Amino acid sequence: MRAALFTGPGNLDVVDVDTPEAGPRELKIRVESCATCGTDAKIFGHGHPRLEPPQIIGHEIAGEVIQVGGETSGFSIGDRVQIIAAVPCEECWACKAGKQGICINQTSMGYQFGGGFAEEMIVPEAVLKANGVNKIPGDLSFDEAAVTEPLACALNAQRLIRVGEGDTVLVMGAGPIGCLHIRLARALGAKHVMLADINGDRLALSANAVKPDRAIDMSKEDLEAIVSDETDGIGPSVIITAAPAGAAQEQAIGMAAPGGRISFFGGLPKDKPMISVDSNVVHYKELILAGANGSSPAQNAEALELIASGKVPVADLITHRMSLENVRDAIDAVTSGDAIKVVIKPQGVTS
Ligand SMILES: [Zn+2]
Ligand SMILES: [Zn+2]
Structure with missing residues (x-):
């Protein structure tokens, strides 16, 4: 079968590999849709400490079950399914406390396990053990189901900072994750949402889709003045930084309302992880900072339901569909901001 094999930084080629077979405690799926995200670009550029090449990457996965291991239960050939990306061990103290996102033995699809940029993929035992295979409801498309995983990550972040009724929300970073944060915040009851980016083109593309109450082009406009104005001088009750920029994190602490909750959703580059913070601002404003x-x-199951129910629509965020052979172009489109969400179609693109 064809698969996009990462063999080291800068090296991602679509090649022929052996077609995998499901073991007794595994499923095999035909991958119908695997969405690309910023993490794929990061892996392509720099590799990842938890990823040993060569490996098939791709972790936002939806497909159809085509082989069922004899010792599995609950799934049949023909089931349409969405697969989790981060795989918790279900054994450690964090998992037992219901905090699978910080599992100390976490593995991931496309890292330790072969991923979804391939015609077929094995769903490993660990994923089944963690209840990480969700049946796609009704006639929801595979493409929309593939966006479940990033929405689940946004849901995790917004739960940690308790986004809810009446919040005023600023999302910094207008990539696909920023778009999902805007839509999710609205679904959770936020009354005023703002979206900011330093890339005017990316902002225009995303704002046109998710229609925030105010889009702020940081390359031309004074972010802090506008945010103050939009919030009657109080500041946003919630700020989410969905950009790999320390400056955004620093600004967030300065702009948040007293009692504000801030999510550092986007990680910073490995070589630039430090920021400068006036700790007294956090102290006196009683800010809550969360990673x-x-x-x-x-949360994956819940995110899939949010999409299927129409509470968080994602169809219009999928701006491009590309064949597996074009996976490098897909990653470029995500990095440049020319696309919102790009879905790879390993079975081919049909119009
Ligand atoms: Zn992702
Ligand atoms: Zn664990």
Whole structure:
């Protein structure tokens, strides 16, 4: 079968590999849709400490069950399914406390396990054990189902900072994750949402889709003045930084309302992880800062339901569909901001 094999930084080629067979405690799926995200670009550029090449990458996966191991239960050939990306061990203290996102033995699809940029893929035993295979409801498309995983990550972040009724929300970073954060915040009851980016073209593309109450082009406009104005001088009750920029994190702490909750959703580059913070601002404003790392299987199930029910629509965020052979172009489109969400179609693109 054909698969996109990562063999080291800068090297991702679509090649012929052996077609995998499911073991007794595994499923095999025909991959119908695997969405690309910023993490794929990061892996392509720099590799990842938990990923030993060569490996088939791709972790936002939806497909159809085509082989069922004899010792599995609950799944049949022909089931349409969505697969989790981060795989919790279900044994450690974090998993037992229901905090699978910070599992200390976490593995991931496309890292330790072969991923979804391939015609076929094995769903490993660990994923089944963690309830990480969700049946796609009704006639929801594979493409939309593939966006479940990033939405689950956004859901994890917004739960940690308790986004809810009446919040004023600023999302910094207008990539696909920023778009999902805007839509999710609305679904959770936020009353005023703002989207900011330093890339005017990316902002225009995303704002046109998710229609925030205010889009702020940081290359031309004064972010802090506008945000203050939009919030009657109080500041946003919630700020989510969905960009790999320390400056955004620093600005977030300065702009948040007293009692504000901030999510550092996007990680910073490995070589630039430090930021400068006036700790007294955090102290006197009683700010709550939270990180966010992946999502739990339960959050994946919930995210799929949010999409299927129409509470968080994603169809219009999928701006491009590409064949497996074009996976490098897909990653470029995500990096440049020319696309919102790009879905790879390993079985071929049909119009
Ligand atoms: Zn992703
Ligand atoms: Zn664990």
